[in-house]
Amino acid sequence: MLHEIDQTLDGQRVVVVGAGVLGTMHALFALARGASVVHLERDLVPSGATVRNFGLIWVSGRAVGQELALAQRARDLWEHIALDVPDIGFRANGSITLVNNLHELQVVEKALLRDDAHARGFELLDRDAVVKRNPALQGVFVSGLFCSRDAAVESRTALGALRSFMEQTGHYDYLPGRELVGIEDNGVVDHRGIHHGGDHVILCLGATLSGFAAELFEDEPLRRVRLYMAETEPLGRTLTTSIANGDSFRYYPGFAAFANEFLERQPPLAADYAIQLLCQQRLHGGLTIGDTHEPETPGLFETLDRPMDIIEAAARLVIGPEMPRIERRWSGVYHQLRDPAPGEVYFCKEVAPGVSAITGAGGRGMTLAPAIAEESFQ
Numbered sequence: 001m002l003h004e005i006d007q008t009l010d011g012q013r014v015v016v017v018g019a020g021v022l023g024t025m026h027a028l029f030a031l032a033r034g035a036s037v038v039h040l041e042r043d044l045v046p047s048g049a050t051v052r053n054f055g056l057i058w059v060s061g062r063a064v065g066q067e068l069a070l071a072q073r074a075r076d077l078w079e080h081i082a083l084d085v086p087d088i089g090f091r092a093n094g095s096i097t098l099v100n101n102l103h104e105l106q107v108v109e110k111a112l113l114r115d116d117a118h119a120r121g122f123e124l125l126d127r128d129a130v131v132k133r134n135p136a137l138q139g140v141f142v143s144g145l146f147c148s149r150d151a152a153v154e155s156r157t158a159l160g161a162l163r164s165f166m167e168q169t170g171h172y173d174y175l176p177g178r179e180l181v182g183i184e185d186n187g188v189v190d191h192r193g194i195h196h197g198g199d200h201v202i203l204c205l206g207a208t209l210s211g212f213a214a215e216l217f218e219d220e221p222l223r224r225v226r227l228y229m230a231e232t233e234p235l236g237r238t239l240t241t242s243i244a245n246g247d248s249f250r251y252y253p254g255f256a257a258f259a260n261e262f263l264e265r266q267p268p269l270a271a272d273y274a275i276q277l278l279c280q281q282r283l284h285g286g287l288t289i290g291d292t293h294e295p296e297t298p299g300l301f302e303t304l305d306r307p308m309d310i311i312e313a314a315a316r317l318v319i320g321p322e323m324p325r326i327e328r329r330w331s332g333v334y335h336q337l338r339d340p341a342p343g344e345v346y347f348c349k350e351v352a353p354g355v356s357a358i359t360g361a362g363g364r365g366m367t368l369a370p371a372i373a374e375e376s377f378q
């Protein structure tokens with residue numbers, strides 16, 4: 001991949017701050033275009049949204065237009081990057097959204113009639129066909145929407161794998177434990193007072209409630225959303241596709257209009273937390289399951305059990321009673337655009353001459369990151 005991209009940044013120096021997936025992809029694409037890269041990260045080991053996510057590279061539910069186009073491009077880029085960096089754990093496993101009633105089936109039928117159904121890789125599977133494609137599903141469902149374009153990566157190890165790859169270029173200088181505390185034209189200052197200047201400076205600071213990043217985004221049209229997640233002990237068999245349940249139709253913009261038309265209201269707690277089931281098996285066999293959605297606010301540090309009880313029950317329903325016990329839980333926060341303009345998919349702003357801040361890709365940032373990075377340097 002690094003060898004096939006034009007060298008439009010040849011000889012230039014790029015400073016990237018933030019080593020989540022957005023910052024790491026910007027570092028990768030800057031190197032690929034011939035730049036040398038200095039990459040700063042506040043934490044000794046990045047522990048933001050990226051390492052907490054499912055690793056779903058999710059095309060199926062994207063909104064028609066720029067969001068879908070970017071997701072399709074990003075999915076291909078992930079696959080391409082995996083040729084050079086196999087340890088990102090890319091797998092073109094597809095997804096199945098399980099259907100349990102007539103209303104959910106009506107949503108699927110509408111989705112199948114769209115012009116872009118083929119491009120999304122949609123196929124309606126009856127129960128037998130679902131089980132044939134994913135024999136680990138031994139629970140209750142009547143059919144499923146397969147999406148061949150969905151994929152997955154290993155979110156906890158992908159960043160390290162990408163950094164190792166970049167280090168081999170000899171043009172990549174990674175500086176963990178360096179917090180950005182100031183911006184200057186074409187440069188930044190870290191907490192030790194050291195200035196890092198470049199031809200381009202890209203800030204990918206994710207969503208935090210305190211410090212420089214919080215102040216930077218204080219007046220911007222962004223909201224922070226908190227999600228609950230959990231992981232089971234190893235399943236003991238392979239989940240050959242990612243899975244979702246029919247509640248996910250409510251929350252993915254590509255389905256939401258049909259869901260509004262056909263689905264009944266969710267029970268109050270599920271509605272309050274915007275609960276859906278998404279599930280991805282990690283390479284070690286455990287199932288990452290989630291998720292909820294609530295505004296992240298100062299002082300909110302606990303996670304409640306009841307919302308995750310609903311998600312666990314939904315997972316057990318489709319996987320079957322042998323689903324192993326949950327062995328760990330966590331929460332994560334992402335930045336999402338408030339009231340995006342048509343076609344606006346993420347937040348990008350020049351905050352000083354030569355210094356751009358990029359965030360706000362919401363629950364699709366893992367999916368979109370390579371395509372966003374590609375756009376930044378076009």
Ligand SMILES: Cc1cc2nc3c(=O)[nH]c(=O)nc-3n(C[C@H](O)[C@H](O)[C@H](O)COP(=O)(O)OP(=O)(O)OC[C@H]3O[C@@H](n4cnc5c(N)ncnc54)[C@H](O)[C@@H]3O)c2cc1C
Binds near residue numbers: 051
């Ligand atoms: C629980 C959860 C599940 C999700 N699941 C998916 C999914 O399956 N698929 C998908 O497409 N998207 C998913 N998302 C969304 C996706 O994870 C995010 O959009 C994406 O990871 C954001 O990447 P980022 O690099 O902007 O942020 P982060 O990963 O949070 O990285 C930001 C980095 O910047 C660093 N930083 C912050 N401030 C400073 C500073 N002042 N100086 C230096 N460094 C700083 C932080 O330490 C951090 O390492 C999920 C999100 C969550 C929370």
